[in-house]
Amino acid sequence: xxxxxxxxxxxxxxxxxxxxxxxxxxxxxxxxxxxxxxxxxxxxxxxxxxxxxxxxxxxxxxxxxxxxxxxxxxxxxxxxxxxxxxxxxxxxxxxxxxxxxxxxxxxxxxxxxxxxxxxxxxxxxxxxxxxxxxxxxxxxxxxxxxxxxxxxxxxxxxxxxxxxxxxxxxxxxxxxxxxxxxxxxxxxxxxxxxxxxxxxxxxxxxxxxxxxxxxxxxxxxxxxxxxxxxxxxxxxxxxxxxxxxxxxxxxxxxxxxxxxxxxxxxxxxxxxxxxxxxxxxxxxxxxxxxxxxxxxxxxxxxxxxxxxxxxxxxxxxxxxxxxxxxxxxxxxxxxxxxxxxxxxxxxxxxxxxxxxxxxxxxxxxxxxxxxxxxxxxxxxxxxxxxxxxxxxxxxxxxxxxxxxxxxxxxxxxxxxxxxxxxxxxxxxxxxxxxxxxxxxxxxxxxxxxxxxxxxxxxxxxxxxxxxxxxxxxxxxxxxxxxxxxxxxxxxxxxxxxx
Numbered sequence: 001x002x003x004x005x006x007x008x009x010x011x012x013x014x015x016x017x018x019x020x021x022x023x024x025x026x027x028x029x030x031x032x033x034x035x036x037x038x039x040x041x042x043x044x045x046x047x048x049x050x051x052x053x054x055x056x057x058x059x060x061x062x063x064x065x066x067x068x069x070x071x072x073x074x075x076x077x078x079x080x081x082x083x084x085x086x087x088x089x090x091x092x093x094x095x096x097x098x099x100x101x102x103x104x105x106x107x108x109x110x111x112x113x114x115x116x117x118x119x120x121x122x123x124x125x126x127x128x129x130x131x132x133x134x135x136x137x138x139x140x141x142x143x144x145x146x147x148x149x150x151x152x153x154x155x156x157x158x159x160x161x162x163x164x165x166x167x168x169x170x171x172x173x174x175x176x177x178x179x180x181x182x183x184x185x186x187x188x189x190x191x192x193x194x195x196x197x198x199x200x201x202x203x204x205x206x207x208x209x210x211x212x213x214x215x216x217x218x219x220x221x222x223x224x225x226x227x228x229x230x231x232x233x234x235x236x237x238x239x240x241x242x243x244x245x246x247x248x249x250x251x252x253x254x255x256x257x258x259x260x261x262x263x264x265x266x267x268x269x270x271x272x273x274x275x276x277x278x279x280x281x282x283x284x285x286x287x288x289x290x291x292x293x294x295x296x297x298x299x300x301x302x303x304x305x306x307x308x309x310x311x312x313x314x315x316x317x318x319x320x321x322x323x324x325x326x327x328x329x330x331x332x333x334x335x336x337x338x339x340x341x342x343x344x345x346x347x348x349x350x351x352x353x354x355x356x357x358x359x360x361x362x363x364x365x366x367x368x369x370x371x372x373x374x375x376x377x378x379x380x381x382x383x384x385x386x387x388x389x390x391x392x393x394x395x396x397x398x399x400x401x402x403x404x405x406x407x408x409x410x411x412x413x414x415x416x417x418x419x420x421x422x423x424x425x426x427x428x429x430x431x432x433x434x435x436x437x438x439x440x441x442x443x444x445x446x447x448x449x450x451x452x453x454x455x456x457x458x459x460x461x462x463x464x465x466x467x468x469x470x471x472x473x474x475x476x477x478x479x480x481x482x483x484x485x486x487x488x489x490x491x492x493x494x495x496x497x498x
Contacts, residue, residue, distance in 0.1 A: 042406070042407045042408070042409040043406055043407075043408065043409070044408060044409070045408045047406075048403065048406040048408055051402075051403035051406060052400065052403040052404060052406075054403070055396065055399040055400035055402070055403040055404075056400055056403075058395075058396035058399060058400070059393065059396040059397055059399075059400050061396070062389065062392045062393035062395075062396040062397075063393060065389040065392060065393070066386070066389040066390055066392075066393050068389075069382065069385045069386040069388070069389040069390075070386055070389075072382045072385065072386075073379070073382040073383055073385070073386045075382075076375070076378045076379040076381075076382035076383075077379060077382075079375045079378065079379070080372070080375040080376055080378070080379040082375075083368070083371050083372035083374075083375035083376075084372055084375075086368045086371065086372070087365075087368040087369055087371070087372040089368075090361075090364050090365040090367075090368035090369075091365055091368075093361055093364065093365070094361040094362055094364065094365040097357060097358060097360075097361035098358055098361065098362075101354050101355075101357045101358040101361070102358070104350075104354040104357075105351065105354040105355055105358060108347065108350045108351035108353075108354045108355075109351055111347040111350065111351075112344065112347035112348050112350070112351045114347075115340065115343045115344035115346075115347040115348075116344050116347075118340045118343065118344070119337065119340035119341055119343070119344045121340075122333065122336045122337040122339075122340040122341075123337050123340075125333045125336065125337070126330065126333040126334055126336070126337040128333075129326065129329045129330040129332075129333040129334075130330045130333075132326045132329070132330070133323065133326040133327045133329070133330040135326075136319060136322045136323035136325075136326040136327075137323050137326075137327075139319045139322070139323065140316070140319045140320050140322075140323040142319075143312060143315045143316035143319045143320070144316055144320075146312040146315065146316065147309065147312040147313050147316045149312070150305065150308045150309035150311075150312040150313075151309055153305040153308060153309070154302065154305040154306050154308075154309045156305070157298065157301040157302035157304070157305040157306075158302050158305075160298040160301060160302070161295070161298035161299050161301070161302040163298070164291070164294045164295035164297075164298035164299070165295060165298075167291050167294070167295070168206065168291050168292060168295045171204075171205070171206030171287075171288045171291050172205060172206050172207075172208075173205070174203045174204060174205040174213075174215075175203070175204055175205075175287075176201050176202070176203050176204075177201065177202055177203075177204055177283055177284065177285075177287075178200065178201060178202075178283070179197075179200060179201055179202030179216055179281060179282060179283040180194065180200055180281075180282045180283075181193050181194040181197055181259075181279045181280070181281055181282075182194075182279065182280040182281075182282055183279065183280065184258055184278040184279060184280045187256075187280050187282070191277070191279035191280070192263075192277065193221075193225065193261055193263065193277070193279050194279075195220075195221070196218055196219065196220050196221035196224070196225060197216055197217065197218060197219065198219040198220070199217050199219060201216075201217065202214055202215060202216045202217075202281070202283045203215040203216075203217075203246075204283065204285045204287075204288070206288045206291060206292070207250065208292075210252075210253075210292050211250050211251060211252055211253070212250070212251060212252070212253050212285040212288055213248060213249075213250050214248065214249055214250075214251060214257065214281070214283060214285065215246050215247065215248040216246070216247050216281065216283075217240070217244070217246055218237075218240075218244055218245045218246065218247055219244050220243045220244060221243065222237075222239070222241075222242070222243045222244060222245050223243065223267065224263050224264060224265050224267075225261060225262075225263055226262050226263070226264050226274075227260075227261065227262035228247050228249070228259055228260070228261050228262075229249075229259070229260045230249045230251055230257055230258070230259055230260070231251070232260075233249065233250075235247045235248060235249040235259075236248045236249070251285075253285040253286045253287075253288050253289050254285060254286065255282075255283075255284045255285075255286060256280055256281060256282045256283065256284075257280070257281045257283065258278055258279075258280055258281075259278065259279050259280075259281050260276070260277075260278055261276075261277050261278065261279055262274060262275070262276050262277075263275045263277065
């Protein structure tokens, strides 16, 4: 309990004791003036009584105001004391919370910043991975299309090669074509040897060298036709019967061939000489021209297409793997970004919580400070009211003292008047005791009092008979007031702490 609260209780007790004394004993306690004598006024007894009654009423009213103001001041002091205690507690709590949360806020802020940076990095990586995945996916589509195109090219080249192979194979197997032996001197006239080649055909085969092998069937006259050659190279005779054979020679593809033939018919005509003639074999073998080149080109195209297909397939496989890796990287980056977002959200939540805890403590401190400020303002007002009430009481007491010091003058002689004045003063002091109790205990700082003195012997004698004033009466009144307050305050405090 603060000193001003103690002073308040003491003063309140004194006031309560004074009021109780007034009620119980109907006595008056007068504070003596130790520095000067009150002015003495002469008047009638009725006027003096009226003045005393008026002043006494003012004293009573001022005393009540002091009691009320003192009670308000005591209540305000208690409220201010409680508010100060709460402010101190809130301040300590806020300081402790701030000390605890400042680190938490700093850590949460750092974690939030780190999480935000990680999230930003993860988002950037995700965007890059997704872009890369999209690019590789497009490349995969392109390479897949290239593979399809290459496959189509291979199929086309393969078909052409197959056709070329078939044509070459057919040519190599041999084809029967029309063939006539004409006179070399007159290609429009049949040769004499034509009679021996009755089929008028030739079998033509394509050789790997690009030349052709020409076989003409000799149907009769084998015994007469002893030699056939082309460009100085003898043809090959392969007998197919007693009088027949296949005559074969090799040449470059052409439309006709000049053959040198030797005929010996002396067996039937002894006088006929051996005849050496030339005949023009009219057979078109140019049908095989370009077959091998076409086959070679087709084979080369097929090989090239197959190589392109292989390259496309390799590229497609590589790009597909890259695309797969990019897709996996994008998925992983998405997971990382998602996790980073969760961490960032959690860190932001933790930061908000830490800041909220600190804000709550500061708000509680601010509220307590506001309550204390309000209580202090009420206390200042109550103190001002108490000071004003004490000043009013002091003024009323002075007025009452002046009224009590009035000297009543009668029409008698001046000597009697002088004696009567002292008796009247004594009577008035005694009479005023039956009105109310006035005590200096309600003044904030009571002055040291002494017994009142008078300028006349009569008043001096009377002063000795007045009730005690000053510290003696104040102590008694305080004791009485404390007893009364204890009886009233104890139940109140009991209810407060219940």
